[in-house]
Amino acid sequence: MTTPADLRVFLDAAARRPHSVGAIAPSAPQLCRRLAQIVPRTHVSTVVELGAGTGTVSDAIGERLVPGSRHLAIEIDPSLATRLQGRRPDLEVVVGDAADLRAILSERGVDRVDAVVSGLPWSLFPAAAQQRIMTAVAHVLAPGAGFATFAYLHALPLAGARGLRRLLHDTFDEVIASASVWRNLPPALTYTCRRPTVRSTWATPCVPTAYPAAHR
Template sequence: MVPSLSNLARARQRLLFARGFLANPRGVGSVIPSSPRLVGRLLGGLDWSQVRHVVEFGPGTGVVTRALLARLGPDARVTAFEINPEFAAYLARDIADPRLTVVPASAETLASHVEPGVDVAVSSLPFSIMPRHVRTGILTATLEVLAPGAPFVGYQYSTAWLKELRRFFPDLSVRFEPRNWPPAFVFTAHR
């Protein structure tokens, strides 16, 4: 069971997130965490009941992570990659759930931390404003670890970069979610 956050915990989370944004605007990409609507749109299209292993990229302060854990069964696990050390420490401390492993490193290192056969990859990364070699490294590693046919879901604040994503994942669909700041495009791709 994943407990919901108190107002005080939510305020602390937002403050931490804004501090992370000010320290690294291009890495964090947004000044506030994703809205419940965006998180619902991101995770709502998949059947989580049979999912055993999820990799998450860019959990930040954990809005997506908490929602994921709430949907997953007791034997599932989430391996979350976060480059901001403050966010990674906060997550490891605040989400006391044995199904979650936080890796305080870039998602580029994915293939050295998890075995192939991953059921779902979930991304909150601001791919379009990352250096090209970083996003290429992450997408290559994602293809390497995902099970055949497994979904890769994520969101972006513009559609500009989706053409590049389609070169890695030709089977790609996109939906718009206006109820977030900034409004976002949610993608679902399959390996």
């Protein structure tokens, strides 16, 4: 649930980083639940969230996670990250750039993950940045894992949004666009993607990532 204090921190971050925080308000619960559907509910898993913000999507992810799972929330804005860590001390909040995803995970002993959920403002990113982040996502997904992100309806005709759609179809074998989420501000839709085509072979089957008990 977004509090007035959360909203103030979010708007401050948006003013400081207009090219990194593209929303005018945190995502609505309906959109958060739609994004979180990619998170497994049947087994212990490792989930990465990109652009965690104030944690509205984090909460929806947490509702689906099986006990013992690991949730890493990556946020580029330090103030948002600090706010989120204070509100959700159970999360592994990382201040960092989503483009450095593979390095961030490697530093924490993670090779592959069971889901990646993105709250990033793709339409604001240049094509090279979109490509770098998407390639990193594709390389960390375990077999059977999925990627979920969203786009605002009003931005769909923009070059950045069109580039994102092309990139998704170039990167994944399956890309499913949802119905519109009209209760979000602004209205949005989600993309659910599976089976990266940039990495078609794997040496070992998917297994839950081991980590210290302190993270449980």
